[in-house]
Amino acid sequence: MSKIIVVGSNHAGTAAIKTILGNYEGHEVVVYDKNNNISFLGCGMALWIGNQISGAEGLFYATKESLEEMGAKVHMEADVHKIDFENKKVYVTLSDGTEVEDSYDKIILATGSLPIIPTIPGKDLENVQQVKLYQNAAEVIKKLENPEIKDITVVGAGYIGVELAEAFERHGKKVTMVDIADTCLPAYYDEPFTSLMKKNLEDHNINLEFGQAVQEIKGENGKVTAVVTDKKEIKADMVILSIGFRPNNALGKDSLELFRNGAYLVNKKQETSIKDVYAIGDCATVYDNTIDDRNYIALATNAVRSGIVAAHNVAGTEIESIGVQGSNGISIYDLKMVSTGITVAKAEKLGIEVGYTDFEDLQKPAFIETSNPSVKLRIVYDKKTRVVLGAQMASEYDMSMGIHMFSLAIQEKVTIERLALLDIFFLPHFNQPYNYITMAAISAK
Numbered sequence: 299m300s301k302i303i304v305v306g307s308n309h310a311g312t313a314a315i316k317t318i319l320g321n322y323e324g325h326e327v328v329v330y331d332k333n334n335n336i337s338f339l340g341c342g343m344a345l346w347i348g349n350q351i352s353g354a355e356g357l358f359y360a361t362k363e364s365l366e367e368m369g370a371k372v373h374m375e376a377d378v379h380k381i382d383f384e385n386k387k388v389y390v391t392l393s394d395g396t397e398v399e400d401s402y403d404k405i406i407l408a409t410g411s412l413p414i415i416p417t418i419p420g421k422d423l424e425n426v427q428q429v430k431l432y433q434n435a436a437e438v439i440k441k442l443e444n445p446e447i448k449d450i451t452v453v454g455a456g457y458i459g460v461e462l463a464e465a466f467e468r469h470g471k472k473v474t475m476v477d478i479a480d481t482c483l484p485a486y487y488d489e490p491f492t493s494l495m496k497k498n499l500e501d502h503n504i505n506l507e508f509g510q511a512v513q514e515i516k517g518e519n520g521k522v523t524a525v526v527t528d529k530k531e532i533k534a535d536m537v538i539l540s541i542g543f544r545p546n547n548a549l550g551k552d553s554l555e556l557f558r559n560g561a562y563l564v565n566k567k568q569e570t571s572i573k574d575v576y577a578i579g580d581c582a583t584v585y586d587n588t589i590d591d592r593n594y595i596a597l598a599t600n601a602v603r604s605g606i607v608a609a610h611n612v613a614g615t616e617i618e619s620i621g622v623q624g625s626n627g628i629s630i631y632d633l634k635m636v637s638t639g640i641t642v643a644k645a646e647k648l649g650i651e652v653g654y655t656d657f658e659d660l661q662k663p664a665f666i667e668t669s670n671p672s673v674k675l676r677i678v679y680d681k682k683t684r685v686v687l688g689a690q691m692a693s694e695y696d697m698s699m700g701i702h703m704f705s706l707a708i709q710e711k712v713t714i715e716r717l718a719l720l721d722i723f724f725l726p727h728f729n730q731p732y733n734y735i736t737m738a739a740i741s742a743k
Contacts, residue, residue: 299324300403302612305378307331309598310579311408312360313605319368322613330376338432348465381549383572404574404612411543411580420515423522425536442469447535451525453512454540455482463504464630474505474532486637491690498633545581557583561594566618568608578604587621587709588639588687595624623705632694636701639688639708651681657738661695663726671695675734684713714742
């Protein structure tokens with residue numbers, strides 16, 4: 299039996315802790331977390347900020363007490379500031395200031411990620427916010443009560459930025475979104491889909507200032523007043539920095555092998571380059587089935603799966619991850635978009651020669667007299683092998699479960715031709731006899 303230390307207890311850490319204690323007996327599990335709460339679902343943060351849910355209570359699915367009931371020793375507000383990997387020791391400052399030296403047989407690093415903060419003048423002004431933790435969201439919600447905050451600029455047009463833009467607009471604020479790219483969500487979607495989201499945002503009075511680099515944040519009396527780009531000055535009473543995240547690798551960057559962005563390089567068992575040291579969640583790499591190589595894809599679902607895999611391995615059962623496809627989704631003003639795998643644009647950057655097939659049709663037969671939105675679909679496939687490498691879907695209809703089938707297709711290296719002959723049932727309540735998945739696959743060149 300082993301003494302296992304887990305550093306960090308949000309999604310990945312919590313999954314690992316629960317898996318160990320729920321499936322194995324005799325292991326001593328000690329948890330250190332720098333925060334004062336765990337398991338906060340950041341993906342629901344914009345819903346809370348935008349008053350689409352009544353409060354934050356449902357955004358937590360585990361507590362210190364629930365993990366302790368399972369048998370873990372949990373230390374919150376505990377700062378692990380050094381790890382001696384050679385002698386298997388951690389050095390911790392506890393919440394009361396006490397310095398502790400602890401030892402382990404095996405250790406799991408679940409330190410997550412940190413917001414990328416640009417090195418620009420004015421980034422430390424009052425009302426320049428980052429939104430990642432529960433505390434960040436609570437602070438922003440409190441500030442939104444101030445009637446003087448009327449103009450909000452969101453810097454960064456990825457998932458979090460777009461979600462927050464909607465949330466602020468729902469408060470009646472004048473919202474501007476700035477990004478150096480010429481569109482939104484380019485990491486997940488090709489132009490026909492990003493254009494849909496751009497129009498959706500513009501139709502809801504969100505001002506888009508794309509293709510611009512932020513150079514300075516101006517302020518008066520210590521408070522933000524404007525964002526200055528390379529093209530214009532934008533009035534702002536609050537600025538949200540949502541540029542992206544980087545792996546929190548401070549504890550192991552000088553000892554463990556790293557990925558190009560600083561994430562801990564791990565194998566399919568979540569093992570790092572040092573024996574008995576595992577890394578999971580946003581601080582570590584994943585195995586990306588679309589490129590058959592390690593990659594960095596920071597998603598809560600990936601974090602949970604990596605925690606489960608690491609837990610079984612540290613507890614004595616050898617299993618490997620089956621890899622990921624980076625499946626993801628977003629819903630903004632009822633426009634639902636989901637994707638998995640790689641886009642055409644990403645394939646070009648990677649030097650992969652791909653084809654793609656597009657199709658758009660009503661979800662159900664035209665004779666259906668209830669709500670019947672259309673669905674837009676793109677399937678991306680390898681031109682040489684014909685294997686499916688990605689898919690993107692958009693609709694006001696909730697077609698999100700369809701992306702799971704494409705995720706499995708990528709994982710199992712299904713060709714576009716086999717997809718065309720897939721047994722898909724038909725019933726007017728659900729879909730069409732010549733459904734958009736079959737038609738898109740049949741249409742592939």
